[in-house]
Amino acid sequence: MKKAILSISLLLVFGLSFGQTNFFLTSNEAEQIIKGNFNPDDYQAATVLNHPEDIVAGVTQNVDAENLKQLLIEMSVFENRNTGSDTTSATNGIGASRRWVHEKFEEYQVQSAGRLIPFYFQFDEEICEVGQHRNVCAVLPGLDVSNHSVILIEAHMDSRCAGACDIDCPAHGMEDNGSGTALVMELARVMSQYSFSSTIVFMATIGEEQGLFGANAFAAWVEANNIPMKAVFNNDIVGGIICGETSSAPSCPGLNDVDSTQVRIFSGGSSNSPHKSLARFIKLEYAEEVEENASVPMLITLMSALDRTGRGGDHIPFTQRGYAAVRFTSANEHGNANAADPDYHDRQHTSDDILGVDTDGDMVLDSFFVDFNYLARNAVINGVASGMAAIGPETPSFSAENNAGEITVTIDDPNDYGKYRIGIRHTGIDFDELIDVEDGNVGVYYPYEPGPYFISVCSVDSNGIESLFGNEELFIASTIVGVEEVDISEEESKAIELFQNRPNPFDEATYISFMVHEMIPHQKAAIVIRDLNGKEIRSIATNVRMGLNEILYDHGYNTIGTFVYSLELDGKVIDSRQMIFAN
Ligand SMILES: [Zn+2]
Structure with missing residues (x-):
C-alpha cells in the first residue's frame, strides 16, 4: 500500500477543467490512424529506417539549432498568441500562429513523402471570450497496428502577459513556450524521416495558460476512445538558461545564474509511479544512446514533484487519467510568472519574454534569451527517448x-x-x-x-x-547477507517503522516513508519537520494505512542544514530521523 500526498492547491488550480465539449479532428485520416484503424503498408517509407542506430544518429545529427532559431524568429512576429487573441488576422494573433504551425507540418508532410499527417484538434470551451479552439497536431503512423500504441510529444503554443486574457499586449512568449513549440515542430520534421512501431502524435496545445484546456480536451478524447497512450512528453520552458529573481521552487540559484547543461523532468505520483518510471527511462536512454558522443553532455535531473510549487503544465491532464506523462523544464527559469506583482522584474508572462535584444543598435538581435543549442539538446533528449520507446520491445x-x-x-x-x-x-x-x-x-x-x-x-x-x-x-x-550481521530485531518489533528519507541529502524535495506493520489507533497523524533547535518548520498531516506510506516533503528554496523529521500520532512522537537539505 503506498500513498502520495500531492499539493492539493496545485490540483485545484490546474486539475479541474472538465468543461471542454464537441471534440473534432479536422482529418478523418488522422483520427483513424490514432485509433489504430489503418493499414501500415499505406504509410510505408520507400526506405524504412527503423533501426535504433539510424534513429539515434538521425535525431542527434539532424535536430538543428539554426532551424530552431528560425522557427522562433518566425513565431515572434505574431505578437500575441493568447488563447483569446485574433483568429482572423493573417499576421497577428493565435489564428495566424496556428495556421503557421499547420503549414510547417504540411511542409514536413511533403518532406516525409506524405507519411506525416497534419490536423487540428478542435474543441468548444469559453476561454477569454472565445468559444472554440484548436490544438495544432501531426500524426506519424506506426508500423505495428497489431499492437497499436501512441506516443505524444506536446508543448503549449499560447502565450500571455500579466492579464490572463490580455490580447493587446506584446506577448511573444519565446521562453514560455515558443521554446517547447519549436522543439515539437523540429522533432516532427526530423522524426518523420524514420519509421517506428508506435504511432507518434506531435501537438501544439492552446489554453494552457488559462487552465490546461487544450491538453485536457485531447486527454479526455484519448480516454473516451480508449487510445493506448504509451507515453506523454510535455515540453514547457525548455530553451531559457538564465535564472530570474523569482523563479518558482524548486528553483535556480538566483538572478542571472546561467545553466545550459541541465534540464529537469517533473512527473507526478510517488517515486514508484508510472510517470517517474518514464522519467527514469528517458534518463537511461540518454545515458546509453547519446551521452558518450555528445559534445555537450546534459545533466537530466529527475524531480520529485509533479511540477514547480503552485505551477502546472500540459502533462497533468494525462497524469490524472493514468497515462505515463512527464514535463521537461529548463534548470533555470526567468521568473515565477507572478507578473501582477508590482515588484516583479522577470520575463515570464510579461511582454519582456522576447527572443533577445539588439545590443549594438544595428536592428539585428545579437543577444538571445533562448539558447538554441540548449534547446536542440533538449530536443535530442526527447527525440531519442520517445524514438526508443516507439521501436522498443514490449514490457514483460x-x-x-x-x-x-x-x-x-x-x-x-x-x-x-x-x-x-x-x-x-x-x-x-x-x-x-x-x-x-x-x-x-x-x-x-x-x-x-x-x-x-x-x-x-x-x-x-x-x-x-x-x-x-x-x-x-x-x-x-530485513535480513542482509554478505555484510556483517545487522541487528534489526528492534526495528521489526516496531508497529510502525520510519525509514530514512530518499534522496538524502536532498535538494528541494524528498520522500519520507514509513511502514505500518500493525495499526496504532489514533485521531490525527502528521510528519513534523524541525530544525536542530527543535523549532517546527512544517507539519504535514497524513493518513496512516497498513503497508508502506509515502509522503513528498517539498522544502522549497529554503534554509540549508540538518533537520529532524518525526512521525507523530496525536502529538506523540512514534519515531524520528535526521535528514540533510544540501542546496
Ligand atoms: Zn508554459
Missing part, C-alpha cells in the same frame, strides 16, 4: 520473492526476448543499480542494507533497446 511481467537475504526475480515474457534488465531503486527516484539478465529469465539481487527496495523489469531486444519498465514491486529487506 515478473514475479519476485524475498528470501533469506536475496530477492529472486522471475520474468514472465510471452515474447521470449531472452534478455532483460532488472532496475533496483533504494535511495532515490533514479535507479541505484541495473542488473542484466542475459541468460534465461531469473535474476537474483542481494540487498546491501535493510529498508525498502523497488524492483522493476524491462525487456531488451536483439538491437539492445529496452522496453519501458513495468510497475515496480516493493520489497522490504
Whole structure:
C-alpha cells in the first residue's frame, strides 16, 4: 500500500477543467490512424529506417539549432498568441500562429513523402471570450497496428502577459513556450524521416495558460476512445538558461545564474509511479544512446514533484487519467510568472519574454534569451527517448520473492526476448543499480542494507533497446547477507517503522516513508519537520494505512542544514530521523 500526498492547491488550480465539449479532428485520416484503424503498408517509407542506430544518429545529427532559431524568429512576429487573441488576422494573433504551425507540418508532410499527417484538434470551451479552439497536431503512423500504441510529444503554443486574457499586449512568449513549440515542430520534421512501431502524435496545445484546456480536451478524447497512450512528453520552458529573481521552487540559484547543461523532468505520483518510471527511462536512454558522443553532455535531473510549487503544465491532464506523462523544464527559469506583482522584474508572462535584444543598435538581435543549442539538446533528449520507446520491445511481467537475504526475480515474457534488465531503486527516484539478465529469465539481487527496495523489469531486444519498465514491486529487506550481521530485531518489533528519507541529502524535495506493520489507533497523524533547535518548520498531516506510506516533503528554496523529521500520532512522537537539505 503506498500513498502520495500531492499539493492539493496545485490540483485545484490546474486539475479541474472538465468543461471542454464537441471534440473534432479536422482529418478523418488522422483520427483513424490514432485509433489504430489503418493499414501500415499505406504509410510505408520507400526506405524504412527503423533501426535504433539510424534513429539515434538521425535525431542527434539532424535536430538543428539554426532551424530552431528560425522557427522562433518566425513565431515572434505574431505578437500575441493568447488563447483569446485574433483568429482572423493573417499576421497577428493565435489564428495566424496556428495556421503557421499547420503549414510547417504540411511542409514536413511533403518532406516525409506524405507519411506525416497534419490536423487540428478542435474543441468548444469559453476561454477569454472565445468559444472554440484548436490544438495544432501531426500524426506519424506506426508500423505495428497489431499492437497499436501512441506516443505524444506536446508543448503549449499560447502565450500571455500579466492579464490572463490580455490580447493587446506584446506577448511573444519565446521562453514560455515558443521554446517547447519549436522543439515539437523540429522533432516532427526530423522524426518523420524514420519509421517506428508506435504511432507518434506531435501537438501544439492552446489554453494552457488559462487552465490546461487544450491538453485536457485531447486527454479526455484519448480516454473516451480508449487510445493506448504509451507515453506523454510535455515540453514547457525548455530553451531559457538564465535564472530570474523569482523563479518558482524548486528553483535556480538566483538572478542571472546561467545553466545550459541541465534540464529537469517533473512527473507526478510517488517515486514508484508510472510517470517517474518514464522519467527514469528517458534518463537511461540518454545515458546509453547519446551521452558518450555528445559534445555537450546534459545533466537530466529527475524531480520529485509533479511540477514547480503552485505551477502546472500540459502533462497533468494525462497524469490524472493514468497515462505515463512527464514535463521537461529548463534548470533555470526567468521568473515565477507572478507578473501582477508590482515588484516583479522577470520575463515570464510579461511582454519582456522576447527572443533577445539588439545590443549594438544595428536592428539585428545579437543577444538571445533562448539558447538554441540548449534547446536542440533538449530536443535530442526527447527525440531519442520517445524514438526508443516507439521501436522498443514490449514490457514483460515478473514475479519476485524475498528470501533469506536475496530477492529472486522471475520474468514472465510471452515474447521470449531472452534478455532483460532488472532496475533496483533504494535511495532515490533514479535507479541505484541495473542488473542484466542475459541468460534465461531469473535474476537474483542481494540487498546491501535493510529498508525498502523497488524492483522493476524491462525487456531488451536483439538491437539492445529496452522496453519501458513495468510497475515496480516493493520489497522490504530485513535480513542482509554478505555484510556483517545487522541487528534489526528492534526495528521489526516496531508497529510502525520510519525509514530514512530518499534522496538524502536532498535538494528541494524528498520522500519520507514509513511502514505500518500493525495499526496504532489514533485521531490525527502528521510528519513534523524541525530544525536542530527543535523549532517546527512544517507539519504535514497524513493518513496512516497498513503497508508502506509515502509522503513528498517539498522544502522549497529554503534554509540549508540538518533537520529532524518525526512521525507523530496525536502529538506523540512514534519515531524520528535526521535528514540533510544540501542546496
Ligand atoms: Zn508554459
